[in-house]
Every structure is written in C-alpha cells, then in structure tokens.
Amino acid sequence: MGPATAGPTEDTAGRAPAPRPATASARRNRRGSRAERLAPLVLLAPAILIIAGLRLWPLLLGINFSFTGDGARNGMNVGLDNYLTLLHDPLFRTALRNVGLLVLLLPVAVAIPGLLATFIFLKVPGHRLYRGVYFFPAVLSPVIVGAIFNLLLAFDGPLNALLGGLGIGPVDWLGNPDVAIFAVVGVHIWATFGMALVVFLAGFATLDSSVLDAAKVDGASLPQTIWHVIIPSLSRTIQFVFVTTMIGMLTSMFGLLYVMTGGGPAGSTYLPEYYVWIQQGQMNQPALASAASTALFLIMLVVGLGQIGILRRAGKED
Amino acid sequence: MKQRTLWTAALVVGLAFTAGCGSASGPGSSSGGSSDKLVVWDWKSGDPKAASYIQKAKADFAKKHPGVNLEFVAQPFDQYYTLLGAAIQSGKGPDVIMFNGGGKIRDRSDALAPLDSYIADDRQRLTGWDAFAKDGKTYAEPVTLQGHPIYYNKDLYQKAGLNPDAPATTLDEFIKNCGVITQKTGAKCFALGNKEGFGIQFWLSALGSAVLTPQEYDDWIAGKRNWSSPDVKQIFELWKQAGDTGLNTDGANSTAMFNDAFAAFSSGKAANVIGLMSDVGHWKDFAEFLTPEKIGVMQAPLVNPAAKPSLPYDGGIGYAVAKWTKDPKLAADVVRSLTSTEPLQAFSLDGGAIASDTTIDIAKSGPAAKAIVAEVKTGKPALHVALSSTTVDLMGRLSQQLLSDSITVDDVLAQLAASDKTG
Numbered sequence: 001m002g003p004a005t006a007g008p009t010e011d012t013a014g015r016a017p018a019p020r021p022a023t024a025s026a027r028r029n030r031r032g033s034r035a036e037r038l039a040p041l042v043l044l045a046p047a048i049l050i051i052a053g054l055r056l057w058p059l060l061l062g063i064n065f066s067f068t069g070d071g072a073r074n075g076m077n078v079g080l081d082n083y084l085t086l087l088h089d090p091l092f093r094t095a096l097r098n099v100g101l102l103v104l105l106l107p108v109a110v111a112i113p114g115l116l117a118t119f120i121f122l123k124v125p126g127h128r129l130y131r132g133v134y135f136f137p138a139v140l141s142p143v144i145v146g147a148i149f150n151l152l153l154a155f156d157g158p159l160n161a162l163l164g165g166l167g168i169g170p171v172d173w174l175g176n177p178d179v180a181i182f183a184v185v186g187v188h189i190w191a192t193f194g195m196a197l198v199v200f201l202a203g204f205a206t207l208d209s210s211v212l213d214a215a216k217v218d219g220a221s222l223p224q225t226i227w228h229v230i231i232p233s234l235s236r237t238i239q240f241v242f243v244t245t246m247i248g249m250l251t252s253m254f255g256l257l258y259v260m261t262g263g264g265p266a267g268s269t270y271l272p273e274y275y276v277w278i279q280q281g282q283m284n285q286p287a288l289a290s291a292a293s294t295a296l297f298l299i300m301l302v303v304g305l306g307q308i309g310i311l312r313r314a315g316k317e318d
Numbered sequence: 319m320k321q322r323t324l325w326t327a328a329l330v331v332g333l334a335f336t337a338g339c340g341s342a343s344g345p346g347s348s349s350g351g352s353s354d355k356l357v358v359w360d361w362k363s364g365d366p367k368a369a370s371y372i373q374k375a376k377a378d379f380a381k382k383h384p385g386v387n388l389e390f391v392a393q394p395f396d397q398y399y400t401l402l403g404a405a406i407q408s409g410k411g412p413d414v415i416m417f418n419g420g421g422k423i424r425d426r427s428d429a430l431a432p433l434d435s436y437i438a439d440d441r442q443r444l445t446g447w448d449a450f451a452k453d454g455k456t457y458a459e460p461v462t463l464q465g466h467p468i469y470y471n472k473d474l475y476q477k478a479g480l481n482p483d484a485p486a487t488t489l490d491e492f493i494k495n496c497g498v499i500t501q502k503t504g505a506k507c508f509a510l511g512n513k514e515g516f517g518i519q520f521w522l523s524a525l526g527s528a529v530l531t532p533q534e535y536d537d538w539i540a541g542k543r544n545w546s547s548p549d550v551k552q553i554f555e556l557w558k559q560a561g562d563t564g565l566n567t568d569g570a571n572s573t574a575m576f577n578d579a580f581a582a583f584s585s586g587k588a589a590n591v592i593g594l595m596s597d598v599g600h601w602k603d604f605a606e607f608l609t610p611e612k613i614g615v616m617q618a619p620l621v622n623p624a625a626k627p628s629l630p631y632d633g634g635i636g637y638a639v640a641k642w643t644k645d646p647k648l649a650a651d652v653v654r655s656l657t658s659t660e661p662l663q664a665f666s667l668d669g670g671a672i673a674s675d676t677t678i679d680i681a682k683s684g685p686a687a688k689a690i691v692a693e694v695k696t697g698k699p700a701l702h703v704a705l706s707s708t709t710v711d712l713m714g715r716l717s718q719q720l721l722s723d724s725i726t727v728d729d730v731l732a733q734l735a736a737s738d739k740t741g
Binding site for chain 1: 397399400403407425426428512513514515568569570571572573707708711714715716718719721722724
C-alpha cells in the first residue's frame with residue numbers, strides 16, 4: 001500500500017517543479033511513521049529498564065553472589081559449596097518439606113472458599129452477612145492476625161479452655177513440632193480465603209442460571225448440583241484461584257511465621273523465605289542466603305511455569 | 319507536533335531518572351563518610367530510658383570535638399543485623415555501630431576497626447571486654463554488662479512459709495522449696511519462654527557454674543569444650559527433667575521469653591526466673607508489678623559439690639568503629655564518650671541497666687542491683703556466649719525438641735559437639 005501510492009508522487013516530483021506542500025507532507029509522513037515505529041519502544045522502555053535494572057540485574061548479581069563464600073572466605077569463589085551446605089542442612093530440608101506440605105494442602109485452601117462461595121451463591125439464610133464476615137480477615141495485616149492467634153492458640157488461651165471444657169486435654173498449638181505448621185497454615189488460610197471467595201463469587205456471576213434451573217427441575221441434589229454443574233462451569237475460576245493461592249502461600253507467610261512461631265518449635269515451621277532471612281540477618285551468611293534464595297527462585301519458576309502451562313491448556317479447551 | 323515533542327522530552331527525562339535508579343552503584347552515599355559528621359547506628363537512642371544517657375554522651379563528645387556533628391540513627395532491633403549486614407556488604411554505612419557482645423560482633427569483626435590503640439585509658443575502669451574481643455584484638459567498648467542472675471519473688475516465698483532472705487543453696491533444696499510454693503500458692507517454679515530458643519541459653523549459663531567444675535568451666539570458655547563430659551550432660555538432663563516434672567510454666571515452647579515469660583514472673587505465676595541484667599528482663603523491668611524490694615537475686619543452687627557457683631556475665635552491648643570510617647581516632651572518641659562515667663551513670667539510673675563502669679555509684683538502685691553488682695567481681699563469662707551463633711541457634715531448636723520429648727539428651731550433645739567443631 002505505502003510504496004504503491006508513493007511511486008506516482010515521486011514520478012510527478014521528477015517531472016515538474018515539486019509542489020511544496022506535497023513533499024512536506026511526504027516527509028512528515030515518513031517522519032511520522034518512524035516516530036510511530038519508535039513510539040512503542042520508547043513507551044516500553046521505562047518498564048523494561050525498571051525490570052532489567054531493578055529485577056533481572058540484581059537477580060543475576062544475587063545468583064553470582066551465591067557462588068562466593070561467607071566470613072573468612074568473603075568474596076572468594078567457592079563454586080557449589082553453598083548449595084552443598086544447603087543440601088546437608090536439615091533446616092533447609094525441613095523448609096523444602098514444608099513447601100511440599102503446602103502444595104499438598106493447596107486443595108483444602110481452595111476448597112474452603114469454593115464451598116463457602118457456593119453456599120453464599122445458593123443463598124443460604126444470612127448469606128449477605130457471611131459475605132462480609134468471610135472477607136473481613138483479608139483486610140488485616142499478617143502481623144495483627146498472628147498476634148490475635150498467638151493469644152487464641154496460647155497454651156492457656158481460649159481455644160484450649162474450650163477444649164478443656166469438652167474434656168479434651170490442652171494442645172500446645174504453636175509449641176508442638178508436629179502441630180505448629182498446621183496451625184500456622186490454618187491461620188494463613190483463614191486470613192486469606194476472603195480474596196479467593198470474592199473471585200469465586202465473581203465466577204458465579206457468570207454462571208448460566210438456566211443450567212442450574214434445569215438441574216433443579218431434574219431433581220438434582222445439592223452435592224450433585226455442585227459436582228456436575230457448578231464445578232465444571234467454574235473450571236477456569238478454580239484454576240485461577242489455585243495459582244494465586246499457591247503463590248500467596250509460598251510468598252506471604254513470612255509475617256505469620258515471624259509472629260507466631262519464629263520458625264520453631266525445633267525449626268518445624270521453617271519455609272525457604274524464613275530461612276533466607278535468618279541466614280542473612282541473624283547468622284551473617286549472606287552468600288548462603290543468596291544460594292537459598294536462588295533455590296527458592298528455581299522452585300517458584302518451576303511451580304509458576306507448571307501453572308501457566310495448566311492455565312494455557314485449559315484456555316485451549318475453551 | 320509541539321505536543322509530541324513535549325511528550326518525547328518528558329519520556330527522555332523520565333528515562334534518565336529510571337536509568338539512574340537502575341545503576342547498581344549510585345553516586346555518593348547518604349550515611350557516614352564526611353569528617354565533620356559522624357553517624358552512629360544503634361537500637362537504643364530512641365528509647366526514652368536512654369535519652370539522658372545519649373544526651374550526656376553527646377555533650378561529652380561536643381566538649382572534646384566542637385564542630386563535629388553526631389547523628390544517632392535508632393534502628394529497630396528486629397531488623398538491626400539485617401540492615402547492618404546490607405551496610406557491611408556495600409562497604410558503606412555508619413561510622414560507629416552498636417553491637418551485642420559475643421557471636422554477633424565476632425562474626426562481623428572483619429568490618430570493624432580494632433580499638434586497642436585508642437582505649438588504653440579505659441581498660442581498668444570498664445569491665446566486660448572479652449565479649450568484644452577476637453583473636454586478641456578489641457573491637458568495641460562495653461556499655462552494659464549482660465548476664466543471667468536467678469531472680470525470685472520474695473512475696474511467694476513468704477506466702478509459702480519460706481524465708482525470703484535465705485534462698486536455697488543446693489538444687490535439691492531449691493526444687494523442694496518449689497514444691498512447697500506450688501502447693502501453697504499455685505505458682506510454678508520457673509517462668510520459662512523458649513519460643514525463640516532463648517530459654518536453654520539462659521539455663522546453660524545460669525546453672526553452668528553450679529554443675530561444671532571450675533576447671534571445666536574455664537576450659538569451656540577457652541574453647542576446649544568436652545561435650546561428652548558427664549557434667550555437661552547433666553545440664554541438659556536437668557533442662558529436660560525440669561520440663562518433664564512440670565517445674566516450668568506451661569507451653570514453654572510457644573511462650574516468648576520477651577516478654578511473656580517475664581510477664582508471667584512479674585505477675586506472680588512463677589516464683590523464679592532466669593533473667594537478664596541489662597536492656598530488658600531485669601529487676602527494674604519487673605517493677606511494674608514487683609517493687610524492687612520484693613525481688614531477690616540468688617546464686618545458682620549447687621548441683622555438683624565440686625562446682626563453684628558464680629554470676630555468669632559478659633559485656634552486654636557496646637559501640638564499635640566501622641573499618642570504612644575516615645578518621646578512626648575520631649570515631650573511637652565517640653565510643654569513648656559513650657562509655658564515659660557520667661553518661662553510664664545516667665543509663666544505669668534511668669534504665670536500670672548494670673553498666674560496664676565499675677566506678678559508678680549504685681546507691682540509688684534497688685537491692686537486687688546491689689546484689690548483682692556485688693557478684694560482678696567474682697563472676698565469669700557466660701557459657702552460651704562462648705558458642706558460635708550457629709551452635710546457639712541449633713541448641714535453641716534442640717532444646718525445644720527436648721521439651722517436646724522428641725529427642726534424647728545424648729543425641730542433642732552429639733549434634734552440638736559436631737556443630738561446635740565446625741564452628
């Protein structure tokens with residue numbers, strides 16, 4: 001299109017004295033198109049520079065730093081020593097095991113808001129109130145949530161008093177190495193499921209009500225309706241909640257851990273993030289901490305790519 | 319057209335800014351450096367109890383170096399060593415740095431300037447130097463002494479019909495007294511918080527001198543630690559027994575030492591607590607509920623007849639000079655002002671801290687403070703302070719396992735020995 005119209009103009013320009021306005025407009029066109037070609041680059045540049053300069057470059061520096069030593073070997077190249085230390089550190093292994101545990105608990109963390117959203121959608125009595133109540137914890141900071149549950153779950157706290165009233169012995173929720181991680185994850189789910197609930201409700205808003213009516217007419221029970229109608233229609237929403245909940249669990253439990261258990265008892269509630277912080281800040285081993293963050297980065301990369309893959313496949317099905 | 323030029327200009331300016339942000343080493347540094355201003359980092363100067371201490375130290379320094387500005391930057395203690403780690407990595411930061419004694423400063427001594435040539439005049443007046451020394455060089459001057467006296471609640475002893483002025487001298491007697499107190503008042507024997515793993519550190523150091531022989535004790539401090547010795551084993555066995563027999567307040571593993579365990583002691587839920595001498599968790603800290611005359615200080619009750627109980631203490635906090643400061647002598651003078659007698663006297667009076675200065679007057683402090691100061695002369699360095707941070711951290715976790723009954727004492731000692739060997 002461009003050359004075809006440009007050709008004749010040049011021809012006329014060659015034959016007769018150039019009509020000024022025409023050349024000017026051609027030049028402007030050409031300059032305009034160059035500006036248009038550059039514009040996206042210029043407009044993208046701030047974002048790219050910020051990502052490259054403040055994310056990727058420090059990331060590379062951090063990975064590079066993880067191959068150097070700590071303390072007396074500060075600045076020396078130690079190869080894979082830090083990674084070997086990590087592999088042999090029972091604390092880091094516990095942290096990785098806890099990541100695995102989080103992945104296993106993920107279905108629970110997704111099912112709870114899903115079920116509650118279903119009840120709200122089906123308009124159980126008081127659903128308006130529940131909608132607000134369920135979302136409420138999402139506005140609290142993890143430190144406040146942690147402090148509240150520190151009191152509730154204390155050995156002489158209300159929960160144990162309640163259990164005592166029922167004749168069940170007190171449980172040291174945050175002091176028993178076998179129980180503490182579940183207590184913290186439970187509190188994390190409690191504190192964050194409101195967001196997922198809202199996403200589910202938004203998903204419900206797109207549900208085709210005629211399908212639900214048809215199910216009702218056909219005499220489907222509630223579990224049958226959930227299983228055969230609601231879940232299949234919401235598959236994309238559910239996948240989205242899976243991804244965001246997983247990311248939330250892996251990256252934003254630090255505040256709760258810090259306030260509720262401090263990684264204890266006996267290191268049983270360590271997560272890689274917490275391990276990085278302890279090694280850098282408390283143990284003065286920044287290079288080892290870098291190695292741990294690199295490992296955490298790789299884990300996140302694998303989990304993230306896996307989830308993107310799943311989402312993409314689900315998108316194609318649609 | 320004009321508008322587009324404006325947009326481009328705006329973008330170019332914006333880019334120039336972001337590019338500046340992106341570069342790894344920006345020009346200039348905001349803290350430290352210039353010789354007419356010195357920057358001090360600590361976590362105390364924001365505390366009202368330390369206000370007159372800081373003010374007096376500043377006045378002392380201004381007298382010696384008029385025209386040099388001192389800027390105190392109070393960092394939150396939670397983040398202190400994290401922030402400091404970043405400063406050390408970048409080789410820029412404060413000129414004068416507050417440190418805890420022991421592992422915290424030794425691990426970071428590479429970033430500090432030795433002070434030995436500037437502080438000869440203070441050697442005699444101050445005590446607690448060892449906690450700030452490594453390989454024969456001194457890196458900081460002590461401000462307070464930190465140690466682990468055993469505090470007891472005289473009221474509870476009285477209510478149980480025991481003589482509050484004659485506490486037990488042997489462990490058997492001590493435990494028997496505890497039984498009486500628990501029976502008569504319902505209070506537990508020890509207020510214990512081991513959520514952070516601090517409980518075992520206090521236990522090891524407070525009872526160590528009553529279990530180890532003087533020879534074993536000195537060897538331990540000198541770095542010749544025999545983790546398989548029966549005496550060392552007994553300290554950890556006693557820890558486990560205290561947990562198993564219910565001497566401690568409930569839920570020790572989920573109770574924070576700071577300040578839930580101390581609150582349990584000051585509110586009379588337990589008769590004894592292994593506390594601190596400075597900063598927090600000391601006699602003046604309990605004063606909200608327990609007036610100073612109701613707080614007693616006892617020597618570690620004897621376990622091994624061959625042992626000689628003594629007060630375990632080291633230099634608590636101190637000020638060091640960064641390696642990168644322009645004029646180390648000037649920075650050392652800041653440290654000397656911060657450890658001169660008058661400011662320390664104010665700190666001791668307002669904060670209740672046991673100061674490193676042996677010449678200050680403690681007449682106005684409580685009886686507990688006097689009892690502690692009286693024992694400072696015969697005191698010895700605390701056992702846990704001699705361990706590396708890694709070993710102390712491991713010990714904290716193992717102690718939690720001992721309390722939750724998921725490990726044996728022998729296993730604990732084997733792991734600690736291995737960690738102690740590698741540093």
